[in-house]
Amino acid sequence: MSARVLVIEDNAVNRELITYLLRAFGYEVSSETNGACGFANAICGSYDLVLSDILMPDMDGFEFARRFKAAPEVANTPLIAVTALAMTGDREKILQAGFDGYISKPIDPQAFAGQISTFLQDRG
Amino acid sequence: MDEALGTPLAGLSLLEAAPDAMIVTDHRGQIVLINAQAERLFGYARTELLGQKVENLVPPRLREQHLHHRDGYQHAPRVRPMGAGLDLYGVRKDGTEFSVEISLSPITIRGERYVSSAIRDITARKRIEKALHDKNIELRNANLAKDRFLAGISHELRTPLNAIIGFTGTLLMKLPGPLTDEQERQLLIVDSSARHLLSLINDILDVAKIESGKVNITREQVVLQDVVHEVSNSLRALAEEKHLRIDVAVPAEPVIANTDRRALQQILLNLANNAIKYTEQGSVAIDMQKACDGHTAIAVRDTGLGIRDEDRVRLFQAFEQLDASSTRRFQGVGLGLHLSQQLATLIGASLDCESTYGRGSTFTLTIPADAA
Ligand SMILES: Nc1ncnc2c1ncn2[C@@H]1O[C@H](COP(=O)(O)OP(=O)(O)OP(=O)(O)O)[C@@H](O)[C@H]1O
Ligand SMILES: [Mg+2]
Numbered sequence: 065m066s067a068r069v070l071v072i073e074d075n076a077v078n079r080e081l082i083t084y085l086l087r088a089f090g091y092e093v094s095s096e097t098n099g100a101c102g103f104a105n106a107i108c109g110s111y112d113l114v115l116s117d118i119l120m121p122d123m124d125g126f127e128f129a130r131r132f133k134a135a136p137e138v139a140n141t142p143l144i145a146v147t148a149l150a151m152t153g154d155r156e157k158i159l160q161a162g163f164d165g166y167i168s169k170p171i172d173p174q175a176f177a178g179q180i181s182t183f184l185q186d187r188g
Numbered sequence: 189m190d191e192a193l194g195t196p197l198a199g200l201s202l203l204e205a206a207p208d209a210m211i212v213t214d215h216r217g218q219i220v221l222i223n224a225q226a227e228r229l230f231g232y233a234r235t236e237l238l239g240q241k242v243e244n245l246v247p248p249r250l251r252e253q254h255l256h257h258r259d260g261y262q263h264a265p266r267v268r269p270m271g272a273g274l275d276l277y278g279v280r281k282d283g284t285e286f287s288v289e290i291s292l293s294p295i296t297i298r299g300e301r302y303v304s305s306a307i308r309d310i311t312a313r314k315r316i317e318k319a320l321h322d323k324n325i326e327l328r329n330a331n332l333a334k335d336r337f338l339a340g341i342s343h344e345l346r347t348p349l350n351a352i353i354g355f356t357g358t359l360l361m362k363l364p365g366p367l368t369d370e371q372e373r374q375l376l377i378v379d380s381s382a383r384h385l386l387s388l389i390n391d392i393l394d395v396a397k398i399e400s401g402k403v404n405i406t407r408e409q410v411v412l413q414d415v416v417h418e419v420s421n422s423l424r425a426l427a428e429e430k431h432l433r434i435d436v437a438v439p440a441e442p443v444i445a446n447t448d449r450r451a452l453q454q455i456l457l458n459l460a461n462n463a464i465k466y467t468e469q470g471s472v473a474i475d476m477q478k479a480c481d482g483h484t485a486i487a488v489r490d491t492g493l494g495i496r497d498e499d500r501v502r503l504f505q506a507f508e509q510l511d512a513s514s515t516r517r518f519q520g521v522g523l524g525l526h527l528s529q530q531l532a533t534l535i536g537a538s539l540d541c542e543s544t545y546g547r548g549s550t551f552t553l554t555i556p557a558d559a560a
Contacts, residue, residue: 075347081354088363119343148346151339152397152404169350170386173357 067112067184071095072102072128073146074120078169082115082146089177099123103131106138113184114138115167118147118158129162142183146171208306213242215301217258229309231281242305247279261303265294270305278307287314338396345389352382384519391523395506398530405448405534412443412452412484412555416474419456427464433471434460443478445555451531452555455539458524459488459551465518467492470548482557489550495543503541504529 069091073079079095086093094109096102099116100123106114114132118125125145133139142164149158150168158166165183167176203210209226213219219237227234230245237244246254257270270276270290278288289308294301356379358364360372367375397403420436427434445452456474463472470491478484495503495510502508509522525539532539536556543549 077351078347078354081351081358084358084363085354088358088361148343148350149339150346151342151393169346170353170382171350173354173361 066090066092068092068094068110069180070102070106070109070111070114072097072099072114072116072120072125074098074117078117082171085173085176086180089180091180099125099128099131103128103135106132106141107135111138111141113180114141114143115146116143116163118145118149125158125163126161133162142186144180144183203304206306208308210304210306211237211242211245212295212302212304215262217242217255220302226307229280229307230278236281245278247277247285250277261292262301265292265301265303267291267293278309286311334396338393342389342393346386349382349386349389353379353386356382388521391521391527395523395527395530398527398534403531403534405451407446407448407535410445410447410449410452412445412476412486413438415449415452415456416476416486419453419460420474422457423460423464426461427472430464430467431469432464432467434464435471435473435475437473437475439476439478443476443484445484447535447537447555451535455528455531455537455553456486456488458528459553462524462551463488463490463492463549465520466490467548484555485552486555487550487552489548491548494545494547494549495541496545500541500543504539 069086071079071082071086071093073082073095074097079097083093083095094105094111096105098120102114102116103123116125116128125147129143129145132141132143143162144165144167145158145163146167146169147154147158148169155166155168164186165179167179203212203221203223206223206225209229210221210223211219211226212221219240219242222234222237224234227237230237242258243251243254261270268291270292276288276290277285279285287310289310291306293304295304296302356375359367360375360379394403416436416438420434424434460472460474467490472491473489474486475489476484476486499510502510504525505522506526507522508526509518509520511518529539532553538554540552540554541549542552
């Protein structure tokens with residue numbers, strides 16, 4: 065059975081890109097456009113991996129990560145940030161907020177599938 | 189009322205020679221002697237002040253506090269500045285206040301205790317201090333605004349680039365379907381241009397970060413040969429396109445330096461990239477030498493355009509390109525060398541250039557012995 069991935073991303077084009085790449089590599093993908101909807105979906109969707117943008121309207125990735133890691137249903141699911149916040153210090157700030165991994169934008173499409181499967185293997 | 193001159197203090201008229209305003213008071217705080225500078229400073233005639241309480245020269249709102257301090261001084265008189273750490277003020281006859289600095293010294297004449305005060309108007313100094321302080325705050329706010337601005341720019345530019353590089357990638361990976369050779373060739377151009385754009389954005393942000401002191405240097409044990417090889421390998425294709433050879437000569441023994449790998453790599457990439465860019469024919473050579481005094485020199489030589497002596501001062505300035513004409517043949521924004529020199533300074537290295545116009549250039553990065 066293929067792994068299930070939830071993608072939370074407010075930018076339509078980037079959402080399409082990530083979804084497209086993941087499907088091309090055989091993942092089953094759902095997507096949401098902000099942290100609040102993402103959280104509701106994540107709780108009941110039993111995903112193997114969740115990818116989230118950081119800067120989003122309504123609920124941003126930091127708040128999303130805080131709730132996600134506080135929810136016993138999903139706390140053990142790997143949560144990866146895919147973000148254009150890529151200045152010095154951003155990565156550390158994001159990992160500190162509870163994310164298990166960090167991929168900066170622009171993503172490298174050739175390397176992306178490999179990064180995702182590594183995160184899936186690492187899952188506890 | 190020249191009677192002060194008849195007092196035991198008459199001898200102290202040498203106070204006139206002092207550069208500061210001088211006022212001598214007795215143990216009750218009454219003024220017994222002042223010099224001309226004090227008359228001028230406070231706007232009174234000497235006769236108006238002699239015999240008056242010195243508190244008359246302190247703004248009314250501070251008089252009580254002054255009395256209190258004066259009592260304290262009577263009990264422990266010694267030479268010292270008055271009110272250390274306090275802002276002190278004087279008041280003129282016309283009621284205007286001004287900032288002062290006062291130093292006190294006790295004097296005893298025929299068993300009587302007096303206090304002599306040297307008073308300096310520090311209005312101008314205070315104004316400068318305040319201007320400086322305001323400027324600092326303004327700068328700090330401007331820096332914070334600049335940081336936020338940079339973070340915003342970085343994020344906004346990366347977002348569309350993600351789509352460009354991403355979808356170009358999916359096409360080149362042929363995920364949607366096969367490509368003709370020509371389609372593939374053109375997509376590779378899109379891809380390399382987008383990556384070039386990304387590196388320009390990173391350069392501009394790097395410069396901005398260095399300038400606001402935001403770059404972290406992380407030192408580790410680095411085998412310098414490894415970095416040289418990585419750099420030459422990553423640029424080999426670029427050189428071959430222009431039919432240039434890249435020759436690398438490094439010592440056989442590993443040379444290890446305690447330095448920031450990323451900074452070193454970026455400096456050498458910039459130098460080698462320039463060497464290829466500004467050379468039409470011949471070769472580019474990277475050679476590394478360890479001197480007997482322990483420092484290591486990595487030289488990037490080319491047989492290219494060369495640099496005129498008079499242009500040399502501009503080389504390392506931000507956004508400077510020696511050929512800035514609109515017909516210039518080369519891509520770039522003029523940040524590579526500026527950035528490289530800043531990074532070199534950060535890792536304690538130095539960057540120098542030697543060149544003969546029309547013959548070629550050599551840029552040398554010298555890494556000091558203590559880092560090696
Ligand atoms: N090896 C070289 N030979 C001749 N001229 C050079 C060489 N390296 C640099 N220059 C001159 O110095 C200028 C500044 O170089 P710098 O690397 O800072 O900027 P750039 O190459 O124009 O742009 P970029 O920011 O993309 O590096 C160049 O525009 C070029 O005129
Ligand atoms: Mg350059």
